[in-house]
Amino acid sequence: MNDENLKKFLDENTKVPRRSTNEWPELLKKIESEKKNMFLKNFLTLKNLSFGVGSFAVLAIVLVQIMGTSGTSHRVADLQDIDAFLANDSYFNEVENQYSWIDL
Amino acid sequence: MLKIKEMLFSKPAESSDELLHRFKEQYFEQRDFVRSSIYWMINSNDIDDLVQETFLRAWRSFEKYEAKSSFRTWIYRIAKNVTYDYLKKNKETEQLNESVIKSNQDSLEYADLIAKGLMCLSVEHREAFSLHYQVGLTYLEISKLLEVPEGTIKSRANSAKTKFIKFLKENGVTYE
Numbered sequence: 001m002n003d004e005n006l007k008k009f010l011d012e013n014t015k016v017p018r019r020s021t022n023e024w025p026e027l028l029k030k031i032e033s034e035k036k037n038m039f040l041k042n043f044l045t046l047k048n049l050s051f052g053v054g055s056f057a058v059l060a061i062v063l064v065q066i067m068g069t070s071g072t073s074h075r076v077a078d079l080q081d082i083d084a085f086l087a088n089d090s091y092f093n094e095v096e097n098q099y100s101w102i103d104l
Numbered sequence: 105m106l107k108i109k110e111m112l113f114s115k116p117a118e119s120s121d122e123l124l125h126r127f128k129e130q131y132f133e134q135r136d137f138v139r140s141s142i143y144w145m146i147n148s149n150d151i152d153d154l155v156q157e158t159f160l161r162a163w164r165s166f167e168k169y170e171a172k173s174s175f176r177t178w179i180y181r182i183a184k185n186v187t188y189d190y191l192k193k194n195k196e197t198e199q200l201n202e203s204v205i206k207s208n209q210d211s212l213e214y215a216d217l218i219a220k221g222l223m224c225l226s227v228e229h230r231e232a233f234s235l236h237y238q239v240g241l242t243y244l245e246i247s248k249l250l251e252v253p254e255g256t257i258k259s260r261a262n263s264a265k266t267k268f269i270k271f272l273k274e275n276g277v278t279y280e
Contacts, residue, residue: 006269007238007240009214010237010238013218014214014238016140016144017143017151017152019139020152023152023155024131026156027131027156028128030156031124031160031163034163034164
């Protein structure tokens with residue numbers, strides 16, 4: 001069987017099934033649907049990302065505040081201790097006993 | 105004309121509408137080729153879904169298509185992947201079906217015999233044979249499409265033709 005006869009035989013006895021007239025409209029529908037899904041997916045991703053970034057920022061601010069507050073409390077406590085020490089009469093009382101031999 | 109089109113293609117799309125318009129143009133140009141290629145590879149009437157899947161996959165990557173190869177070559181590769189996935193899923197074998205050759209089913213129509221004869225060929229041989237004898241491409245066109253040397257394509261097509269004709273003769277077909 002030569003090439004031309006073979007081609008003719010194949011052509012006469014087999015046919016590619018006809019395409020539906022709706023092929024492009026159906027394809028277009030799927031493309032549009034995928035575009036919408038992609039938009040929604042990107043929107044949700046951005047929303048989740050914003051939420052994540054926002055949450056992290058709030059957490060960071062809270063941590064900084066806590067760390068700052070605890071440091072301030074420490075300093076205040078120290079100052080209060082010093083103040084109590086200075087105001088306490090016992091210092092002068094002790095000194096009086098120690099140097100009582102001095103005749104003023 | 106093709107070169108001008110390819111040059112235009114290599115420019116990035118300005119909007120999704122323009123992208124879709126260009127895709128639609130290519131769809132109308134290549135739809136018959138894609139349909140034939142898929143049909144001859146799987147010999148099933150159920151090809152509408154596969155054609156649609158091919159163009160959908162093409163659309164998803166269309167923005168990245170840079171016209172380094174022709175659009176026909178590019179979409180043929182996608183169609184081939186879709187076809188291979190289909191064949192894998194349906195567990196088509198590439199081995200000769202002994203029962204078909206030895207059967208005495210005289211009532212088998214030529215169309216059935218052709219389909220069975222093609223399925224007896226390896227996927228690569230069937231591809232070269234179909235693209236040349238059924239889709240009507242020259243060996244050079246097939247060689248550029250598949251990026252395989254022309255000599256290899258000729259060899260595959262001739263080997264497939266010999267095997268196919270032998271199958272037809274063994275099943276009583278002596279078309280001259």
